Amino acid sequence: MSAMMxxxxxxxxxxxxxxxxxxxxxxxxxxxGIRAMPRRNFPVINVGNTPEAIEVLALAPGIxxxxxxxxxxxxxxxxxxxxxxxxxxxxxxxxxxxQERFDGAFRRVVSLPDDVDATKVExxxxxxMLRISVGRxxxxxxxxxxxx
Numbered sequence: 498m499s500a501m502m503x504x505x506x507x508x509x510x511x512x513x514x515x516x517x518x519x520x521x522x523x524x525x526x527x528x529x530g531i532r533a534m535p536r537r538n539f540p541v542i543n544v545g546n547t548p549e550a551i552e553v554l555a556l557a558p559g560i561x562x563x564x565x566x567x568x569x570x571x572x573x574x575x576x577x578x579x580x581x582x583x584x585x586x587x588x589x590x591x592x593x594x595x596q597e598r599f600d601g602a603f604r605r606v607v608s609l610p611d612d613v614d615a616t617k618v619e620x621x622x623x624x625x626m627l628r629i630s631v632g633r634x635x636x637x638x639x640x641x642x643x644x645x
Contacts, residue, residue, distance in 0.1 A: 558625030574607040
């Protein structure tokens with residue numbers, strides 16, 4: 498029985514080691530753990546849909562809305578801009594020990610379904626939340642047919 502446990506113990510240890518190696522291989526650079534987010538994924542977005550529109554919510558605190566560039570072209574939504582740094586310039590009297598808040602230029606790209614209408618895009622920014630609504634084409638909306 499102990500020989501079988503030894504065999505399975507080594508097998509499970511080997512599987513665990515392989516999983517760690519794969520995690521390190523496929524984990525994006527700059528990610529330290531399960532709760533860390535790579536810097537290139539700013540702002541964090543949620544994408545959903547309604548019968549009338551595709552809704553994109555982007556958590557983007559500290560952004561000047563006038564500096565945001567939002568475009569829709571050929572089924573692709575692009576959100577671009579820049580987030581200014583709040584960290585003071587490092588000199589003899591100032592040291593920065595940790596900086597987790599993203600700053601700098603960013604660009605997020607979202608593929609949209611074929612039935613969106615690029616002329617029906619609305620964007621609002623409030624309390625650090627960017628909401629973008631991309632309407633669907635009228636021909637793509639469900640229609641109720643009256644039977645006579």
